[in-house]
Amino acid sequence: MKKKRTVVSLSGIGAVFCALMMLAGCATTRPAAAEADYDVIIIGAGLGGLSAGAHLALNNLRVLVLEQHDKVGGCATSFQRGEFTFDASLHEMAGGGAGKKDRGLYQLLKVTGVDKKVELYELPQFYRSVFPGVDVDLPSNWEGFKTALKDTWPEESDGIEKFHRICSDTMDDLMSLKDLFRYTGARAFMVKAMVPLRQRSFFKYKDKTVQDVLDECFVSEEIKAVVSQLWVYYGAPVPDQSALVFLAATESYLGDGVWHIKGTSQALANGYAERISELGGRIETGTLVTRVIMKDGIAAGVKTATGRTYTGRYIIANTDPYQLTFKLIGEKYFPRDYVKRLNEFKPANSLFGVYMGLNIDLKDFGYDDSEIFYSTTSDSGVLYDRMMKGEYSDGAVAITIYSNYGDSIYAPPGKSLVTLTGYSDFGMWPSDTKEYRALKDRKVDELISLAARVIPELADPGYVEIKEGFTPRTLKRFTMNRGGVVYGFYLSPQQWQKVPNDTPISNVYITSNWSQAWHGMGSAQVNGWRAARLILDREGIK
Numbered sequence: 001m002k003k004k005r006t007v008v009s010l011s012g013i014g015a016v017f018c019a020l021m022m023l024a025g026c027a028t029t030r031p032a033a034a035e036a037d038y039d040v041i042i043i044g045a046g047l048g049g050l051s052a053g054a055h056l057a058l059n060n061l062r063v064l065v066l067e068q069h070d071k072v073g074g075c076a077t078s079f080q081r082g083e084f085t086f087d088a089s090l091h092e093m094a095g096g097g098a099g100k101k102d103r104g105l106y107q108l109l110k111v112t113g114v115d116k117k118v119e120l121y122e123l124p125q126f127y128r129s130v131f132p133g134v135d136v137d138l139p140s141n142w143e144g145f146k147t148a149l150k151d152t153w154p155e156e157s158d159g160i161e162k163f164h165r166i167c168s169d170t171m172d173d174l175m176s177l178k179d180l181f182r183y184t185g186a187r188a189f190m191v192k193a194m195v196p197l198r199q200r201s202f203f204k205y206k207d208k209t210v211q212d213v214l215d216e217c218f219v220s221e222e223i224k225a226v227v228s229q230l231w232v233y234y235g236a237p238v239p240d241q242s243a244l245v246f247l248a249a250t251e252s253y254l255g256d257g258v259w260h261i262k263g264t265s266q267a268l269a270n271g272y273a274e275r276i277s278e279l280g281g282r283i284e285t286g287t288l289v290t291r292v293i294m295k296d297g298i299a300a301g302v303k304t305a306t307g308r309t310y311t312g313r314y315i316i317a318n319t320d321p322y323q324l325t326f327k328l329i330g331e332k333y334f335p336r337d338y339v340k341r342l343n344e345f346k347p348a349n350s351l352f353g354v355y356m357g358l359n360i361d362l363k364d365f366g367y368d369d370s371e372i373f374y375s376t377t378s379d380s381g382v383l384y385d386r387m388m389k390g391e392y393s394d395g396a397v398a399i400t401i402y403s404n405y406g407d408s409i410y411a412p413p414g415k416s417l418v419t420l421t422g423y424s425d426f427g428m429w430p431s432d433t434k435e436y437r438a439l440k441d442r443k444v445d446e447l448i449s450l451a452a453r454v455i456p457e458l459a460d461p462g463y464v465e466i467k468e469g470f471t472p473r474t475l476k477r478f479t480m481n482r483g484g485v486v487y488g489f490y491l492s493p494q495q496w497q498k499v500p501n502d503t504p505i506s507n508v509y510i511t512s513n514w515s516q517a518w519h520g521m522g523s524a525q526v527n528g529w530r531a532a533r534l535i536l537d538r539e540g541i542k
Contacts, residue, residue, distance in 0.1 A: 049074075053281055057275075061539070064283075065282070076089070076268055081355070096522065118271045122258065131222070131375050136226050153220055171247070230250075237383070237384040242495075260405055289305075294330070353447070354447055362416045370404045373397075403417045426476065472485075
């Protein structure tokens with residue numbers, strides 16, 4: 001039996017809640033006040049769309065949210081299998097609750113009143129990182145995080161403190177630029193021109209990788225692997241990943257806290273939906289938008305799969321930009337340079353994983369962990385390549401024990417709920433149904449066997465009540481994202497800005513993980529606020 005530990009999970013879906021954009025400003029004039037059914041039509045009720053809807057409805061705009069699924073939330077949903085309730089993807093959010101520095105996300109929840117709709121509680125631990133010869137638990141605050149690292153690598157103490165300073169300084173710089181996306185003209189020019197002098201940490205690291213930061217701070221390859229462990233939830237491997245994303249995410253978790261939503265992420269999505277309705281907005285589920293109606297070069301409304309049309313003065317798309325550009329609107333309405341740039345972007349990976357319900361309480365077997373990362377090597381580039389090829393026996397796996405979160409919704413007493421997650425490439429999964437199912441079954445067993453190197457009980461059929469795999473094809477079916485991608489674009493230094501929340505079409509905006517507040521549940525909500533803020537600016541609403 002392994003020694004008891006106390007550790008929590010970090011959402012794969014990322015956690016940065018304050019990004020800036022350096023490319024686009026917002027239009028300063030509102031579209032003509034033509035007769036329309038709604039002021040704003042939002043396509044997609046993921047957290048980005050719901051956040052936008054809440055901020056807009058709060059300011060008395062007439063809002064319609066259309067969602068193709070039968071429930072709101074997008075990736076922030078839950079589902080039941082027998083006695084178990086599975087969270088589709090969220091593990092936790094950074095800065096989601098009161099206290100700490102109160103930067104970003106919680107402020108948005110308070111502004112909209114959604115904080116009154118949900119119960120958020122802080123988790124004490126960050127993650128457990130396991131490599132050959134390395135096994136380290138890390139708390140979810142800077143002092144505990146640094147102490148755990150120094151206890152293991154005392155010779156790296158100076159570098160650990162330096163790493164903390166870099167994370168903090170970079171986040172401060174980003175926060176000082178958080179409204180830049182709203183600026184135009186001379187004001188935008190002057191703010192950008194002063195960045196090398198005023199936001200020095202941001203300027204220094206904006207073109208660097210995570211590997212560059214690690215090499216600057218640390219000597220030991222082991223501590224580098226442990227500190228950068230969350231690359232498994234940010235997308236690109238360490239040598240390719242944007243330093244900005246990594247630094248800001250680390251500071252937001254360790255500085256603002258790691259938070260969980262009681263009742264799964266569906267409770268948060270439902271809270272947003274309730275608030276939108278209370279504020280006079282309207283939400284329709286089971287409604288697939290198939291077309292944005294264009295008139296005189298601007299959006300005039302949307303058409304649904306049933307043939308129904310709705311008119312609106314603004315459109316917000318909580319979709320990937322490929323859907324918006326090439327399917328919903330049409331390439332001909334966009335400038336050639338915008339289309340060219342979009343086609344040159346590299347999308348991030350998709351995911352493969354297993355939802356498991358066990359008839360045992362893992363805490364009785366000594367597992368107090370909530371989030372464990374197990375890797376067969378400390379080389380993230382090798383691991384990334386292996387996972388993208390489906391070689392899970394020699395890859396990496398994130399093991400989330402939701403039933404250790406202290407929320408009884410996940411599993412009944414005496415039982416456990418576990419999710420295993422790794423990376424995947426859409427192209428490796430055959431379209432033939434029989435071949436697809438056979439491959440999925442094999443890969444499910446491979447991923448379980450990998451995780452069982454840390455928790456052997458996972459591989460015992462006598463303990464397993466529920467075993468259900470998901471693939472990029474599953475994710476594409478539910479999210480409609482190209483390739484089943486959930487992270488948006490591959491977050492290299494060349495792509496960290498992603499696409500702006502505004503588009504070349506003056507009254508169309510995008511608020512998904514493909515846009516500029518990066519990705520993750522928290523960032524999706526920030527993207528929603530950003531899109532809403534641009535519209536409110538045009539409407540002259542402060």
